Amino acid sequence: MTELEILSWNVNGLRAILKKGFVDFMQEKNPDILCLQETRASEEQLPPEIMTSWGYHVYFASGEKKGYSGVAILSKVKPLSVARGFGIPEFDRExxxxxxxxGAFVLLNIYFPNGKASPERLAYKMRFYNAFLEYADRLKAQGRKIVVCGDVNTAHKEIDIARPRENSKISGFLPVERAWMDKLIAHGYVDTFRLFNDQPGQYTFWDTVTRARERNVGWRIDYFFVSENLKEQLKAAFIMTEIMGSDHCPIGIRLDA
Incomplete structure (x- = not known):
């Protein structure tokens, strides 16, 4: 087995973060696999030398709407296959x-929807949650080992948010969203960070308008989950709060695979 470091980061615009230290981050951290969310760019919009000069295989999924959503995987190890979406048009088009x-595991890099905009978007988010869990459960039923990472857009428990009471009626900390997180864990997926750290004040997102990061008034909405059958191979899980450039910070795991 070799130890892999997998990082995940909602970059809030890949073209923007290229101007905010992303190159230095890549050269310093040099992860085996990097999963990005909210790229808001297609592959052809990026300087080609940025992606090719680091020796990564690069995969993008872009939304139909320009400058919106989008995920990417940069991987030193070439996957056996890469699929874009669950095969459900209402979700895949975003x-x-x-x-x-x-082979040794299946990696799902996901930018889960935000439900704040309207009741319709909250309903869409919950449908997406359920479609994801059905997809992951089918893989698990085949005996596959699963890694799920990304911006889940929900803080699970009160420890995961600086101001739980004030946000209890806001999407991202609604009872229905948190209950779905309970369901995810009940289905045999492990919140990797909480295996290693049970302290409060550990966040991955801060509102930029209110300069919340300076006061650490944040939310832990970015996660790595692994299926129970991969738990013993997990060596570390961490939050990289020192890395700037986005309203989210990167998170990571180290895994024997």
Whole structure:
């Protein structure tokens, strides 16, 4: 087995973060696999030398709407296959899902929807949650080992949000969303960070308008989950709060695979 470091980061615009230290981040951290969310760019919109000079295989899923959503995987190890989406048009057209099969495990890089805009978007988010869980459960039923990472857009428990009471009626911390997170864990997926850290004040997203990061008034809405059958191979899980450039910070795991 070799140890892999997998990082995940909602970059809030890949073209924007290229101007905010992303190149330095890549050269310093040099992860085996990097999963990005909210890229808001297609592959042809990026300087080609940026992606090719680091020696990564690069995969994109972009939404039909320009400058919206989007995910990417940069991987030193070439996956056996990469799929874009669950095969469900209402979700796939937003470019939120990349599924990379590495043989030893299947990696799902997902930018889950935000439900704040309207009741319709909250309903869409919950349908997406359920479609994802059905897809992951089918893989698990085949005996596959699963890694899920990305911006889940929900803080699971009160420990995962700086101001739980004030946000209890806001999408991202609604009872229905949190209950779905309970369901995810009940289905045999492990919140990797909480295996290693049970402390409060551990967040991955901060509102930029209110300069919340300076006061650490944040939300932990970015996660790595692994299926129970992969838990013993998990060596570390961490949040990289020192990395700037987005309203989210990167998170990561180290895994024997």
């Amino acid at each position: 470019g939120r899902v990349l599924i990379a099969d590495y």
